[in-house]
Amino acid sequence: MKRILIVDDAATVRMYHRNILESAGFVVEEAVNGLEALEKALQTPFDLYLVDINMPKLDGFGFLRELRSEAIPQAPAIMVSTESEANDRLNAYKAGANVYLVKPVKPVQLLTHAHLLLGESR
Template identity: 60%
Template sequence: MAEPARARILVVDDASLVRLYYRQALEAAGFVVEEALNGVEALEKLLQAPADLVIVDVNMPLMDGITFLRALRRQPLPLAALPALVTSTEAGPADIEAARVAGANLYLVKPLEPAALVLYARLLCGVPG
């Protein structure tokens, strides 16, 4: 019997330590993890190989997370409907609202506990825990 396909997550963050932290937690939970340094690279990667979830930082060079979300939501389906989890150190109501309006499905404030990251990734990907 074939092994079921594992959910693929694209982590978009300019901080290498954050990407590594997310990668370790998510891969330990059985996800396949890809990485991008900014929104431009993330869009290029998603156009080449769709993902099941994108986890995106807000503050990044070239294309920030909010601009990335707006661009993502303008893509044709099914890419435009890709679940997006936004992570940021910014915790103000205006920051959360800006992400929601841009198309975020969920907004979490850094630092994230690995268990919470995995739980929300499973929920957004529809993967049983």
């Protein structure tokens, strides 16, 4: 079972993404900001991270930069944001994101990227 951590401060967004991922058989955990996500990731690494940009305490960019600097097994990250500026996309990749998606993310789009990043063919 592949484990995915959803990092988003909006409960509705977490629930939306959780429903899509769980329906595809993934085990999902949640964090409300980058700080909580980092604590969880350092306890037990995940197979994939689904990360929002704008969050209190530690934003998505900060979370990925911190995560990527840790000496733990690194998993791919999908950054999701309402921001569609080229600059945000560039900063996401610089911080360590593998894919950048603009909200709202369609279920098939999310699952396609998740399966690809996890090396699963569907």
